[in-house]
Amino acid sequence: MSFQNLTLEIRDRVARLTVNRPEKLNALNRATLQEMEQAFSECSSDPAVGLVILTGSGAKAFIAGADINELAQQTPVEGREYARYGQRLFQRIESLGKPVLAAINGYALGGGCEIALACTLRFAASTARFGQPEVNLGLIPGYGGTQRLARLVGRGKAQELILTGEMIDAAEALRIGLVNQVFPAEELLPKTEAVASIILSRGPLAVRYAMEAIHRGLNMPLEEGLDYEATLFSVLCSSTDMKEGTRAFLEKRKPKFEGR
Numbered sequence: 001m002s003f004q005n006l007t008l009e010i011r012d013r014v015a016r017l018t019v020n021r022p023e024k025l026n027a028l029n030r031a032t033l034q035e036m037e038q039a040f041s042e043c044s045s046d047p048a049v050g051l052v053i054l055t056g057s058g059a060k061a062f063i064a065g066a067d068i069n070e071l072a073q074q075t076p077v078e079g080r081e082y083a084r085y086g087q088r089l090f091q092r093i094e095s096l097g098k099p100v101l102a103a104i105n106g107y108a109l110g111g112g113c114e115i116a117l118a119c120t121l122r123f124a125a126s127t128a129r130f131g132q133p134e135v136n137l138g139l140i141p142g143y144g145g146t147q148r149l150a151r152l153v154g155r156g157k158a159q160e161l162i163l164t165g166e167m168i169d170a171a172e173a174l175r176i177g178l179v180n181q182v183f184p185a186e187e188l189l190p191k192t193e194a195v196a197s198i199i200l201s202r203g204p205l206a207v208r209y210a211m212e213a214i215h216r217g218l219n220m221p222l223e224e225g226l227d228y229e230a231t232l233f234s235v236l237c238s239s240t241d242m243k244e245g246t247r248a249f250l251e252k253r254k255p256k257f258e259g260r
């Protein structure tokens with residue numbers, strides 16, 4: 001499938017999805033969100049894809065937010081529907097069943113920061129900048145920022161970022177736990193791919209169930225989360241991968257996982 005505002009390349013089980021509107025700093029207009037929905041759906045159903053890397057084209061921006069030209073025209077009803085549409089897409093990314101790594105190569109503002117928050121892991125170029133500047137537009141984050149940012153970095157830092165609308169640099173994003181690691185800009189994609197290949201070498205079912213246990217468990221009381229973890233653990237005990245993984249360890253060789 002070909003896209004207008006995205007590129008999707010699949011190599012060695014990694015789908016690299018690049019938002020490609022550099023002249024608008026990769027801002028998310030409706031057409032781009034719709035293409036993303038299709039692209040993530042393809043990545044989810046394609047057995048050749050084990051993991052997705054999401055990045056932006058050009059050196060300047062990852063994604064500079066929702067498209068302000070479109071936002072400016074919205075009625076309240078359209079605004080609500082648009083926010084719900086973006087939220088559903090980001091929830092789909094968050095629960096894709098395959099890891100989605102954000103390679104944040106520049107500005108990650110508004111919806112750009114929010115989509116990164118919905119990804120499984122976030123890696124940033126040292127030149128990246130982060131922010132939720134919606135209050136500058138008389139708005140609040142509408143793609144999950146008020147919820148996911150507070151869950152990831154805590155209420156205090158989330159409130160500071162969202163209420164001031166100020167940007168922070170990659171070093172500060174790392175310090176507050178907004179990103180997992182920071183790399184020099186030219187090393188961002190190779191280093192992200194290196195993490196991708198480590199994850200892809202592990203038991204695919206185990207990776208998937210671990211993501212599910214963490215994601216769903218965070219929305220449960222501890223006791224229920226522990227019970228859910230034990231259920232997924234016990235399901236894995238019946239998998240071919242678990243038999244192979246434990247046998248390979250005991251035989252002092254590398255496991256050959258099949259994802260079943």
Ligand code: COA
Nearest residue numbers: 023024025027064065066067068069107109110111133134
């Ligand atoms: N929506 C639509 N267009 C956007 C955009 C957005 N979120 N962010 C940037 N652009 C466009 C600019 O309008 C400009 O287009 P033009 O050349 O047709 O005028 C182009 O991208 C380049 O941006 P520009 O502002 O000239 O670059 P800059 O280096 O001076 O500033 C930013 C970079 C990121 C600081 C600035 O573009 C910005 O503040 N963008 C808005 C970020 C935002 O509020 N996002 C949240 C939206 S809810």
